[in-house]
Amino acid sequence: MIDVTHLCKAFGSLQALDDLTVSLRAGQSVSLIGPNGSGKTTFIKCLLGMVVPDSGEILFQGENIRNGWAYRNAIGYMPQIGRYPDNMKIRQVFDMMKDLRNGSRNLDEDLIEAFELPNLYNKTMQSLSGGTRQKVSACLAFLFNPQVLILDEPTAGLDPVAAEILKEKILLEKRKGKLILLTSHIMSDLDELTTDVMYLQDGKLQFFKEVHWLKRLTGEEKLGKAIAQVMTSRRFRAEYVAEPEYSKS
Numbered sequence: 001m002i003d004v005t006h007l008c009k010a011f012g013s014l015q016a017l018d019d020l021t022v023s024l025r026a027g028q029s030v031s032l033i034g035p036n037g038s039g040k041t042t043f044i045k046c047l048l049g050m051v052v053p054d055s056g057e058i059l060f061q062g063e064n065i066r067n068g069w070a071y072r073n074a075i076g077y078m079p080q081i082g083r084y085p086d087n088m089k090i091r092q093v094f095d096m097m098k099d100l101r102n103g104s105r106n107l108d109e110d111l112i113e114a115f116e117l118p119n120l121y122n123k124t125m126q127s128l129s130g131g132t133r134q135k136v137s138a139c140l141a142f143l144f145n146p147q148v149l150i151l152d153e154p155t156a157g158l159d160p161v162a163a164e165i166l167k168e169k170i171l172l173e174k175r176k177g178k179l180i181l182l183t184s185h186i187m188s189d190l191d192e193l194t195t196d197v198m199y200l201q202d203g204k205l206q207f208f209k210e211v212h213w214l215k216r217l218t219g220e221e222k223l224g225k226a227i228a229q230v231m232t233s234r235r236f237r238a239e240y241v242a243e244p245e246y247s248k249s
């Protein structure tokens with residue numbers, strides 16, 4: 001569905017993405033994990049065409065994304081921090097997005113109802129709490145029934161009830177065979193949602209593995225512990241983690 005080859009992006013002297021090659025398939029729920037500053041958001045923004053890579057290719061369903069914007073209609077994106085016009089009311093934000101996307105067919109408004117947003121429709125975006133703003137972002141990501149969902153820290157700032165509602169929704173869409181790509185620093189959230197782990201460090205892909213495989217290999221039940229084992233154990237690192245050229249000599 002999404003094929004990335006030899007993707008590189010530098011900001012000045014900082015190599016944010018370093019020769020990244022990976023394929024993402026429908027039905028996968030891929031957790032993009034790595035330390036702060038490892039390139040997760042940059043990777044997501046490259047997929048969305050919001051950051052232009054220095055080199056490398058991104059194919060969406062076989063078509064190079066440089067050839068046009070239409071592919072983005074198939075992607076629902078929830079950013080880490082959603083930015084909206086301050087004076088717009090929630091209702092107007094949804095209406096504007098529907099207008100921009102040219103119609104109201106096949107809408108998925110389940111989350112809007114589950115988060116009870118209609119009660120807040122007349123509130124302006126600037127008056128919203130951080131969590132409510134996150135709810136609006138989540139609803140927009142799912143609204144047009146996209147085949148691909150890219151969710152950057154989706155549960156950050158949500159209260160426990162809202163976080164569970166969102167996780168259930170992600171699972172539901174995954175079961176429909178959609179591709180989900182998500183980041184989070186909350187491993188317990190990812191544990192329930194993940195089929196595959198994509199681990200980045202210093203802009204490099206360290207490994208891309210099925211979560212069952214990782215847990216079986218390490219004997220750990222929890223995703224966070226399994227990843228820690230692979231990244232810290234000398235044996236696992238040597239066998240399964242891509243080492244930079246300089247450390248091999």
Ligand SMILES: Nc1ncnc2c1ncn2[C@@H]1O[C@H](COP(=O)(O)OP(=O)(O)OP(=O)(O)O)[C@@H](O)[C@H]1O
Nearest residue numbers: 011012014016034035036037038039040041042043
């Ligand atoms: N527009 C930019 N200009 C300059 N440097 C940038 C820019 N965007 C990202 N970077 C740098 O690129 C590196 C990767 O950033 P990125 O936001 O992709 O990391 P991340 O893995 O998403 O981090 P976090 O877990 O903290 O969200 C960081 O060192 C960051 O400072």
